[in-house]
Amino acid sequence: MSTSELAPDSGDYEPLVAPAHKVYPKKVDGEFRRIKWGIQLFTLAIYYLLPFVRWHRGPNEPTQAVLLDLPHRRFYFFFIEIWPQEVYYITGLLIIAALTLFLMNAVAGRIWCGYMCPQTVWTDLFLMTERWIEGDARDRIRKDAGPWTWRKIREKLTKHFIWLLIAWWTGGAWVLYFADAPTLVHSLATFAPGSGEAYIWIGILTFTTYVFAGVMREGVCLHMCPWPRIQAALTDEYALNVTYRYDRGEPRQSLKQAAALRAKGLPAGDCVDCGQCVAVCPTGVDIRMGASLGCIQCGLCIDACDAIMEKIDRPPRLIGYDTEMNIKRRACGQPAVYKPIRVRTVFYAVLIIGIGGFMIFTLATRGNLHLNVLHDRNPLTVRLSDGDVRNAYTIRLSNMKPETRRFALEVTGAAGAQVEVVGAPRDAEGRIVIDVGADQTREARVLLTARGAPADKTPAPVEFTAREIGSGESVTARDAFLWP
Amino acid sequence: MSIDQQVNKVRIDPLSGVPTTGHEWDGIEELNTPLPRWWVWTFAATVVWSIAYCIVYPAWPLLHGATEGLLGWHSRTAVVQDIAALQETRAPILEKIKNAPIDTIEKNPELLLAARTVGRVAFLNNCAACHGAGAQGAKGYPNLNDDDWLWGGKLSDIRTTIEHGVRWDADKDTRSGTMPAFGRDGLLTPQQVSEVADWVRTMADLPDALAPEPAGEKLYNDNCAVCHGADGKGNQSVGAPNLFDAIWLYGSDKGAIVNRIMQGGGGVMPAWKGRLDDTTIKALTVYAHSLGGGQ
Ligand code: SF4
Ligand code: SF4
Numbered sequence: 203m204s205t206s207e208l209a210p211d212s213g214d215y216e217p218l219v220a221p222a223h224k225v226y227p228k229k230v231d232g233e234f235r236r237i238k239w240g241i242q243l244f245t246l247a248i249y250y251l252l253p254f255v256r257w258h259r260g261p262n263e264p265t266q267a268v269l270l271d272l273p274h275r276r277f278y279f280f281f282i283e284i285w286p287q288e289v290y291y292i293t294g295l296l297i298i299a300a301l302t303l304f305l306m307n308a309v310a311g312r313i314w315c316g317y318m319c320p321q322t323v324w325t326d327l328f329l330m331t332e333r334w335i336e337g338d339a340r341d342r343i344r345k346d347a348g349p350w351t352w353r354k355i356r357e358k359l360t361k362h363f364i365w366l367l368i369a370w371w372t373g374g375a376w377v378l379y380f381a382d383a384p385t386l387v388h389s390l391a392t393f394a395p396g397s398g399e400a401y402i403w404i405g406i407l408t409f410t411t412y413v414f415a416g417v418m419r420e421g422v423c424l425h426m427c428p429w430p431r432i433q434a435a436l437t438d439e440y441a442l443n444v445t446y447r448y449d450r451g452e453p454r455q456s457l458k459q460a461a462a463l464r465a466k467g468l469p470a471g472d473c474v475d476c477g478q479c480v481a482v483c484p485t486g487v488d489i490r491m492g493a494s495l496g497c498i499q500c501g502l503c504i505d506a507c508d509a510i511m512e513k514i515d516r517p518p519r520l521i522g523y524d525t526e527m528n529i530k531r532r533a534c535g536q537p538a539v540y541k542p543i544r545v546r547t548v549f550y551a552v553l554i555i556g557i558g559g560f561m562i563f564t565l566a567t568r569g570n571l572h573l574n575v576l577h578d579r580n581p582l583t584v585r586l587s588d589g590d591v592r593n594a595y596t597i598r599l600s601n602m603k604p605e606t607r608r609f610a611l612e613v614t615g616a617a618g619a620q621v622e623v624v625g626a627p628r629d630a631e632g633r634i635v636i637d638v639g640a641d642q643t644r645e646a647r648v649l650l651t652a653r654g655a656p657a658d659k660t661p662a663p664v665e666f667t668a669r670e671i672g673s674g675e676s677v678t679a680r681d682a683f684l685w686p
Numbered sequence: 687m688s689i690d691q692q693v694n695k696v697r698i699d700p701l702s703g704v705p706t707t708g709h710e711w712d713g714i715e716e717l718n719t720p721l722p723r724w725w726v727w728t729f730a731a732t733v734v735w736s737i738a739y740c741i742v743y744p745a746w747p748l749l750h751g752a753t754e755g756l757l758g759w760h761s762r763t764a765v766v767q768d769i770a771a772l773q774e775t776r777a778p779i780l781e782k783i784k785n786a787p788i789d790t791i792e793k794n795p796e797l798l799l800a801a802r803t804v805g806r807v808a809f810l811n812n813c814a815a816c817h818g819a820g821a822q823g824a825k826g827y828p829n830l831n832d833d834d835w836l837w838g839g840k841l842s843d844i845r846t847t848i849e850h851g852v853r854w855d856a857d858k859d860t861r862s863g864t865m866p867a868f869g870r871d872g873l874l875t876p877q878q879v880s881e882v883a884d885w886v887r888t889m890a891d892l893p894d895a896l897a898p899e900p901a902g903e904k905l906y907n908d909n910c911a912v913c914h915g916a917d918g919k920g921n922q923s924v925g926a927p928n929l930f931d932a933i934w935l936y937g938s939d940k941g942a943i944v945n946r947i948m949q950g951g952g953g954v955m956p957a958w959k960g961r962l963d964d965t966t967i968k969a970l971t972v973y974a975h976s977l978g979g980g981q
Contacts (some may be wrong), residue, residue, distance in 0.1 A: 580820025583829040584978060587931035594831065594978050625792040626978045637795070645799055649978045 211347035225486035232505025253378035260604030316500035324415035372405030398645035420485035445524035570602035701723030805973025851957030869948030
């Protein structure tokens, strides 16, 4: 049976776009609400406090655990430091994030939407504030419909002021990820010159937070976010979703009628049509009409319905996490089955583990030393006055360790060409010594000079090796020596 | 149809309750749905914005110039400010380059990198037109990557050349020394020019050199050796090139050499002192020196 058959007959005319109506979600308590509070506290705490967590990396290195240092083009995440050329780690992270979203969806629907999405978390925070100042849904509806009184004005002003305060703090925490947090807080608080850009970003994020969480709320999920559309295409009949068990609930009727029917031994639905599930829904969805794009699966209607079931002494979870498959099976009197391990969940899990494992492996084994060689383009070769031939190269030696390191440069190939590095004379042992500062890249100009030109003018392969003096750790890059 | 008639015809669509525009095509009517409120507000905001923009920024063209705008903003002032801001960020390192003795810059990695960066940009802006983007040179314009220097390849020599130019009459300290036009001015006959050219090509060990006439050597010693030296090694104080090496500014075939002896003269390079500041010239010097041929 498809869900549309469950929808109450809405007449022969169905509007294309639902008329906008304001949602006044009612307060609710219960298992899922408590889980949501927990996750909310946890995620918000991470967001607001993480910039202040310190991590020691070595002298002259930033001490912030998570830092996006745009001016110096470094990304720090605890013990990991990412340079711009390693941005593919971010790509990997995004792929893992998407796959995790798919996996969560295959197991239990829109967990992300219901509990973890910033849109949900901040909207919840704003709703909490609203409830605290203006009262629960019933009061708010009454006040909004009523005339403007001083009290109403005062309450509205307070609410928007606190909303703006939260939004401002949110924007403020955001910029702290891009500079040393305590220093930035200090310079922002003292209006130190040079923090103008930070103020602008705080302003932008204050605005978006206020608008998304205060004004648009469920509108973001309904009209802006792509995930509900993708999610609907990805789900299957074995995925747990917040579901109304119409096989148990229908036909709806009052408690008295149901009791009378049951006394006669006739089947009676458990839903008493109290409307509580709709009243608490943050997106104004009636879950009894079936799965819908508007339902973010926050589970609050489960709590609301469970509370009613307890009062009327019927078993809980008339609304609960259920699968499409089980609805069908129960309708035919078959026992429910749960299949969390399916092709798709295994597939996602394998991909996540595979990509994650590969990333961890490359991160753990990546060198902290890189060498790039760039042959001069213009001129490719230089003829010297005595007929010798010279090729010039620009090498870049990157030291990703937090300490200065000393390297000896060796060049092999090119028929015993003479090696010279501008500004790097040879030491007593005849080595070309190049120092590279902690966490820095050093550029050097290397000149190779070959005696005369051979008859055979095929380019000769050249190998550049930078070997750390002491540890012997080395890195190699290849290029070619060309003849005029 | 007049507006009034239209108004009289307004029909409310029974399904949506929205008035129609009165237009109808094959039974399909057009709803006159009002614009969404957010759209109207956005539109109003853009109108307000554009009016404010006209007032605070230069906007309306007048016969001479344009309205000034309350902010006094000017694209030229903005550029000047940007340049000033840029100079401020560069100031510390430029200051270091300025204060460092020129022969210590290459030994300091930080200064070398900065000087080469500043120097390369200055080179591309000012010198590349003649010497080429990679300083590879061209016929008549020396390649600065090689080790053959007309006026000296030490840092101090290069700096002097950049500062005062070559045969740049407007600068009294310019590098001067001009080869006579032996052929054109009749100092040598075409036959003699040919003989000298053959002699030079032999001494330079060019692969296709003809067996020289002894007259060539004598002519060379009488006319050329005073600047280019009896050994042909040239003389950097007058910009006389080494004739017996492998590098030929104007080409090594006989025609090119004959042409040089006939015409004489030499290339011209502007003096950059005064046009570029001292720090930039210093950076340019280090850049040219570090290309590979510096001595
Ligand atoms: S629909 Fe989009 S914005 Fe809304 S909760 Fe889900 S992911 Fe977040
Ligand atoms: S229908 Fe239930 S689970 Fe879905 S959004 Fe509303 S309250 Fe949350």
